[in-house]
Amino acid sequence: MASIHVENVGKIYSGGVRAVSDINLSIADGEFIVLVGPSGCGKSTLLRMVAGLETISEGTVSIDGGVVNDKEPADRDIAMVFQNYALYPHMTVRQNLEYGLKNRGTPRPEIDARVAEAARMLEIAQYLDRKPRALSGGQRQRVAMGRAIVRKPAAFLFDEPLSNLDAKLRVSMRGEIKRLQRRLGTTSIYVTHDQLEAMTLADRLVVLDGGRIEQIGAPLEVYHEPASTFVASFIGSPAMNLMEGELHGDRLAVGPSILNLAGYAPTSGPVTVGVRAEDLRLATSAQESFLLRVEYVEELGSQRLVHGMVGDQPLTVALPLEEALQEEMKLTVEPRRLHFFSRETGKRLTMPGSEPVRSRQVMGAVA
Amino acid sequence: MVENRPLLDFLTHLVLITGVAIVAFPVYVAFIASTHGTGAFVSGVMPLLPGTHMVENYSMMWNEGLTSAGAPPLWVMMFNSLWMALIIAVGKIAISITSAYAIVYFRFPFRVLAFWMIFITLMLPVEVRILPTFKVVADLGMLNSYAGLTLPLIASATATFLFRQFFLTVPEEIMEAARVDGAGPLKFFRDILLPLSRTNIAALFVILFIYGWVQYLWPLLITTDSNFYTIVMGIKRLAASADAEPLWHYAMAAVMMAMLPPVLVVIFMQRLFVKGLVETEK
Amino acid sequence: MQTKRTIFSNKRLPYLLLAPQLVITLVFFIWPALQAVKSSFEREDPFGFKTTFIWFENYTRILQDAAYLNSLGNTAVFAVSVTVLSMGLSLLLAVCVNRVMRPGRIYTTLLVWPYAVAPVVVGILWWFMFNPSIGFIPYILRGFGISWNHRIDGNQAMLLIILAASWKQISYNFLFFLAGLQSVPNSLTEAAAIDGAGPFKRFWTIVFPLLSPTTFFLLIININYAMFDTFGIIDATTSGGPAQATNTLVYKVYADGFVGLNLGSSSAQSVILMLIVIVLTVVQFRYVERRVQY
Numbered sequence: 001m002a003s004i005h006v007e008n009v010g011k012i013y014s015g016g017v018r019a020v021s022d023i024n025l026s027i028a029d030g031e032f033i034v035l036v037g038p039s040g041c042g043k044s045t046l047l048r049m050v051a052g053l054e055t056i057s058e059g060t061v062s063i064d065g066g067v068v069n070d071k072e073p074a075d076r077d078i079a080m081v082f083q084n085y086a087l088y089p090h091m092t093v094r095q096n097l098e099y100g101l102k103n104r105g106t107p108r109p110e111i112d113a114r115v116a117e118a119a120r121m122l123e124i125a126q127y128l129d130r131k132p133r134a135l136s137g138g139q140r141q142r143v144a145m146g147r148a149i150v151r152k153p154a155a156f157l158f159d160e161p162l163s164n165l166d167a168k169l170r171v172s173m174r175g176e177i178k179r180l181q182r183r184l185g186t187t188s189i190y191v192t193h194d195q196l197e198a199m200t201l202a203d204r205l206v207v208l209d210g211g212r213i214e215q216i217g218a219p220l221e222v223y224h225e226p227a228s229t230f231v232a233s234f235i236g237s238p239a240m241n242l243m244e245g246e247l248h249g250d251r252l253a254v255g256p257s258i259l260n261l262a263g264y265a266p267t268s269g270p271v272t273v274g275v276r277a278e279d280l281r282l283a284t285s286a287q288e289s290f291l292l293r294v295e296y297v298e299e300l301g302s303q304r305l306v307h308g309m310v311g312d313q314p315l316t317v318a319l320p321l322e323e324a325l326q327e328e329m330k331l332t333v334e335p336r337r338l339h340f341f342s343r344e345t346g347k348r349l350t351m352p353g354s355e356p357v358r359s360r361q362v363m364g365a366v367a
Numbered sequence: 368m369v370e371n372r373p374l375l376d377f378l379t380h381l382v383l384i385t386g387v388a389i390v391a392f393p394v395y396v397a398f399i400a401s402t403h404g405t406g407a408f409v410s411g412v413m414p415l416l417p418g419t420h421m422v423e424n425y426s427m428m429w430n431e432g433l434t435s436a437g438a439p440p441l442w443v444m445m446f447n448s449l450w451m452a453l454i455i456a457v458g459k460i461a462i463s464i465t466s467a468y469a470i471v472y473f474r475f476p477f478r479v480l481a482f483w484m485i486f487i488t489l490m491l492p493v494e495v496r497i498l499p500t501f502k503v504v505a506d507l508g509m510l511n512s513y514a515g516l517t518l519p520l521i522a523s524a525t526a527t528f529l530f531r532q533f534f535l536t537v538p539e540e541i542m543e544a545a546r547v548d549g550a551g552p553l554k555f556f557r558d559i560l561l562p563l564s565r566t567n568i569a570a571l572f573v574i575l576f577i578y579g580w581v582q583y584l585w586p587l588l589i590t591t592d593s594n595f596y597t598i599v600m601g602i603k604r605l606a607a608s609a610d611a612e613p614l615w616h617y618a619m620a621a622v623m624m625a626m627l628p629p630v631l632v633v634i635f636m637q638r639l640f641v642k643g644l645v646e647t648e649k
Numbered sequence: 650m651q652t653k654r655t656i657f658s659n660k661r662l663p664y665l666l667l668a669p670q671l672v673i674t675l676v677f678f679i680w681p682a683l684q685a686v687k688s689s690f691e692r693e694d695p696f697g698f699k700t701t702f703i704w705f706e707n708y709t710r711i712l713q714d715a716a717y718l719n720s721l722g723n724t725a726v727f728a729v730s731v732t733v734l735s736m737g738l739s740l741l742l743a744v745c746v747n748r749v750m751r752p753g754r755i756y757t758t759l760l761v762w763p764y765a766v767a768p769v770v771v772g773i774l775w776w777f778m779f780n781p782s783i784g785f786i787p788y789i790l791r792g793f794g795i796s797w798n799h800r801i802d803g804n805q806a807m808l809l810i811i812l813a814a815s816w817k818q819i820s821y822n823f824l825f826f827l828a829g830l831q832s833v834p835n836s837l838t839e840a841a842a843i844d845g846a847g848p849f850k851r852f853w854t855i856v857f858p859l860l861s862p863t864t865f866f867l868l869i870i871n872i873n874y875a876m877f878d879t880f881g882i883i884d885a886t887t888s889g890g891p892a893q894a895t896n897t898l899v900y901k902v903y904a905d906g907f908v909g910l911n912l913g914s915s916s917a918q919s920v921i922l923m924l925i926v927i928v929l930t931v932v933q934f935r936y937v938e939r940r941v942q943y
Contacts, residue, residue: 053543053655074549086540090562099558100548147544375848379745386742387759390819393774394766396785400777413783466670473663474656481667488678490930492877494899495922498906498915499681499688507676519677522670535651543655552657581767583881584903599767603885606773615783622773629765637758644764644821645828 002064002077002154002187003029004050010058011045011211019045020211023059030185032178034202036192038234042211043191044159050189051157052076064154074103079148083160085140087132093143094128097150111150118146121180138169145177149184156181158190162197174200195235199223207231225339229346232274232339238305240339243313245273252338255311257290264335266349274339277305277318283332290331292317297325394626401425401619408615424620433617437593438605441624444598449628451516451586451597452579458521459575460568467530468556472542489524493585501588511592520578520585526571529646533567534560570643573636577629598625682923689916707917716893717901717918724897727811728875735815736867739822744852746823747830757827764820768878772885775813799887803894806887810895813886814879821874822867829863830856862936869933876925898922 004027011020020042027033035043048054050061052073060067068076079100087096094115101111119125122142132140141161148156161177162170178201181188192198198205199219207214207222207230215227226232232240245254247268252259254273283289290310298305306317306325317331340349396413403418432440469475470482493500500519509515537560545555586597602625605618633640689707691700711717742760746753763771779786779799787797799806833856841851880899883889889896889904896904902922906915 051543051547053546073543073547078547080544080547082540082544084538084540086538086544088541088545088559090559090565099545099550103549103554147548372848376749379748382741383745383749383756386738386745386819387756390760390763390816393771393778393816396778397774408783413785415785462669462673465666469663469666471651472653472657473659473666474652475660475663478663481671484674484679485670487682488674490926491678491682491923492926494877494880495902495926496678496681496685496919497903498912498919499684500677501907502684503677503681518673522673522678527670539654542653546655552659552662555657577765581765581770581881583767583769583884588907599769599881602773603769606776606885615777618773619777622770625770626766629767630762633762633765634758637761640761640764641824641828644824 003027004064004155004187004189005062006046006050006059007062008059009046009049009056009061011042011049011054012057018211020049023213025206025213025216027187027189030187032181032188032190032201032203033206034190034192034198034204035206035208036195036198036202036234037208037214039193041208043193043208045211046208047157047159047189047191050155051078051080077154078157079151079153079155080157080159081144081148081161083163085132085144085164087140087143087147089132092129092131093124093135093146096132096143097128097146100147100151114150114152115146118149121149122146137165138173141165141173145180149180154187156186156188156190158188160192161190163192163194170197177201196237199235205235207234209234225348226274227348229272229274229341232341236276238277238316238318240274240276241315242341243273243275243310243315244270244343246270247340254290255313257288257310259288259290259332259335261335261338264338264351266340266351270343271349272341272343272346274341275333275337277316279337280315280317280331280333282319282323283330285330287330287332290315292329292331294325294327294329394623397619397622400615401623403616405614405616413615420616421620424616425624428617428620428624433605433608433614438601438621439593439596441598441601441621443594444596444601445624445628447595448580448597448599448625450513451582452576452629454513454517455520455579455582456572456575458517459523459526460571462521463523463526464530464561464564464568467527467534468560470527471531471534472552485522485524485527487524488522493520497584497588504589509589511590511595513595515589516586516595516597517579520582523575526575529567529571530564532646533564537563566639566642567646569636570639570646572643573632573640574643576632580629685916685919685923687916688912689920692913703913707913708921711914711917711921716896719893720896720898720901723807723893723895724876726807727814727879727895727897728872730811731814731818731875731879732868732871734811735818736822736826736864736871738815739819740826742819743823743826743830744856746827757823760823761820763817764824766817767881768814768817769881769885771813771817772810772882775809775816775882776886779809799891801891803891806891806895810879810883810886813882814875817882818871818874822871825863825867826860829860833859865936866933869929869936873926873929877922898925 006023006025009020009023010018012018023046025033035046037043045054049056050063052068052071056069060069062068063076063078088099091099097115097118098111101114106114115128116125119128122145124139124142124146127135127139127143132143135143144161158177162173165173174197190201202219204216205219205222206216209230215222215231217225222231222235226235226240229242233242243254245252247261247265247270249268250261250263250265252261252265252273280290292306292308292310292315294306294308296307298307303318303320306319306329308315308329315331317329341347342349396415399415399417400408400413401424402421403414404420407414407418429441432438432443438444466481466485470478504510504515504519507515509518541559541563542555545559550558581599582597583599583603586595586600587603590596590600598621602618602621605614605621608614688700690702690704692703692706693700746756746760749756766774778784779797781787781798781800784797790797797805799809837855837859838851841855846854876897877899879897880903883895883897883900887895889900898918899922902915902918905911905918909915
């Protein structure tokens with residue numbers, strides 16, 4: 001078990017391409033951190049720098065208090081689970097699990113005990129003498145986890161471990177990873193591009209874009225108070241509606257529609273307005289509202305997603321099944337459910353006087 | 368696909384059987400000759416049905432050879448050929464797999480230069496630079512030795528390319544997982560990469576064994592001591608003298624025995640042979 | 650040039666791993682090749698005491714030498730004939746094997762083994778079959794009123810080495826054509842069949858065009874084979890005779906160097922051959938690169 005500290009870390013490839021810049025991240029002992037972002041955002045590079053598979057161009061990574069920049073992966077006391085499992089195809093499952101322990105000179109009885117324990121925990125005992133080729137994707141995934149577990153490392157590093165599985169298996173393996181990590185209490189860093197996976201697994205999320213951290217925070221914090229338009233559109237499904245609007249005192253204009261904000265306007269002038277699909281309600285005829293021209297409807301069973309246009313901007317709203325559908329619908333939203341972002345920087349705008357998200361995020365990072 | 372054309376099917380088989388016959392005929396003729404006694408060739412045309420002297424001819428060649436043609440017993444030459452083919456095959460594989468490993472899994476100064484130097488060997492078949500190579504081997508005092516027979520044939524660009532191609536297809540994560548598991552470069556090579564290359568090594572071995580066995584010009588130049596004669600070059604001497612005095616039955620017995628080992632390798636390891644052939648030429 | 654994204658950081662180990670291959674390449678390939686280039690610009694006096702640097706004189710002399718131009722012509726006739734004959738027969742056999750499905754494996758086995766027969770042994774086999782005094786084929790030919798004696802008739806000698814060299818190469822071409830045919834997607838021939846094309850039309854309009862990469866590749870390989878790998882065949886059947894009628898470029902390098910002991914001329918011929926090989930190799934690799942993009 002260990003804490004991990006990433007300080008001012010950057011990665012520049014030999015061609016001069018900058019993949020990661022100025023990353024600061026403190027991971028507490030036993031914490032489950034998920035790095036999430038679109039492909040090319042630098043999340044895997046960051047993980048691989050912690051693992052020792054990429055050299056660190058700038059800054060330091062320390063594991064359990066000691067700087068590990070110049071240590072071989074094997075000497076960092078970490079274990080890694082790869083996207084394509086990376087099982088040694090010519091070895092049996094048992095040999096795969098044993099290999100790392102043997103290389104470290106672990107005594108035979110200890111090896112046997114640890115393999116047996118991991119096999120029991122992961123329910124792969126009956127496959128121990130098979131070759132990886134004879135296993136299904138899910139079973140291979142368990143073996144890959146097993147290979148990490150037997151090592152009893154200071155930290156687990158997961159590099160998109162579930163993306164090669166089919167959707168159903170992914171959900172069940174997700175639960176299993178969470179359960180195992182809770183039980184073992186091992187510090188974990190988990191990389192994924194799937195925001196749902198990130199939300200469900202993480203103690204804290206690190207949202208990355210363009211090699212920089214956009215936001216760090218607990219899943220719900222990130223969901224409810226996205227620090228930027230990027231986070232707002234990346235986290236949550238359907239993505240948060242983002243529209244161009246104009247604040248005039250207490251009033252918000254989006255296209256032809258006007259809403260009264262009852263004191264919730266953080267600034268004035270042009271802004272990007274964000275609103276989650278589930279926060280929109282049908283308006284009574286007396287209320288101020290957005291006028292939605294409906295274009296098409298997605299039935300999800302428990303609710304329906306109605307897609308349409310407000311003025312010339314797209315908007316999606318989640319409505320209960322009871323509500324009757326019409327060609328044009330009037331929608332409203334509680335002002336405190338609205339998110340405002342700067343048009344120029346995309347950063348969140350907060351109410352003057354209220355606690356800014358930015359500072360909470362920094363506190364979170366230190367916690 | 369449903370297609371019923373009996374005439375075409377018949378023609379197909381006819382072509383194939385003719386083809387197989389054409390391919391087999393020269394060897395059949397040689398085999399028949401090897402089963403007759405001396406008298407069979409005096410008549411002016413050789414027989415087309417087997418004779419009765421097969422065991423006699425073969426055991427004679429195997430045990431004693433033809434001293435009149437300056438050819439030692441076949442078992443000596445067969446042993447030399449086997450030895451040469453094995454050294455060449457194993458040697459080529461060993462030096463190619465390590466150099467491919469260096470080129471793919473390391474980055475170091477002059478890497479590209481080293482790659483091109485190996486590539487050049489592909490462009491210089493031994494027949495083309497025969498005289499200067501002979502001089503180098505002679506200057507090194509390697510005439511009439513296994514080293515002289517094999518070393519100049521051992522550098523192999525094709526095998527290096529094959530292993531390089533194969534290593535590039537091994538998933539990156541395998542090596543990364545091994546490093547996380549505490550394997551250094553030599554351990555990774557021995558524990559992971561070598562076992563993964565098994566099929567490629569076997570396929571290449573088949574091709575290279577044949578390559579080594581069928582060498583003719585090089586052994587012809589390098590060996591003057593009959594203890595180092597290989598079967599393939601020895602046969603040429605036999606055949607030349609067989610024409611002078613009718614010893615066809617002996618010469619053809621030797622031909623049959625010289626063909627047998629590599630042909631058996633192709634027939635019984637056909638799958639590996641095809642894989643080796645098709646992949647080394649890519 | 651490509652490596653793995655993660656690499657081992659050792660500094661000395663890669664050189665150790667490369668050393669055996671590089672040492673052998675240097676000593677037995679690059680050094681002799683440079684020697685050949687050097688002596689191709691020199692003349693050795695008849696007693697080997699003294700060498701003079703003579704620029705391109707060896708080359709100009711070769712290129713004006715009727716014997717050399719004759720062997721150049723022989724090589725061209727030989728290479729083209731072997732390539733066409735062997736590839737034609739192989740394609741026919743491969744198409745047939747590809748048609749018969751199940752027994753195809755047996756036919757394949759029966760067709761590929763000549764690959765393992767040494768060229769010089771191939772030469773002996775054919776030489777024996779065509780032996781003017783006791784050979785089977787001359788006997789048959791006599792029945793048709795044709796007198797076969799490749800020891801006298803240069804054209805017959807050329808025909809003999811063409812037949813022998815083509816026979817050996819059938820197995821190789823056959824395997825590559827078969828592999829090429831098997832990689833033609835079934836859906837294409839099926840689509841053509843639905844469009845009403847019969848077996849012959851399907852072959853010439855669909856399958857053969859798709860085989861063109863294989864055909865081109867084999868073309869290069871066969872020319873290479875006929876030029877450089879047939880030394881044993883020629884040595885065992887005709888030894889370049891009669892009257893130089895089957896003397897090819899490679900055979901002449903050997904004959905001039907080891908039998909005639911004309912170092913300068915042999916070296917110049919070696920250098921010309923190396924240039925030919927380099928051109929063929931470059932063509933082949935450009936083709937491989939192109940094929941990778943498919």
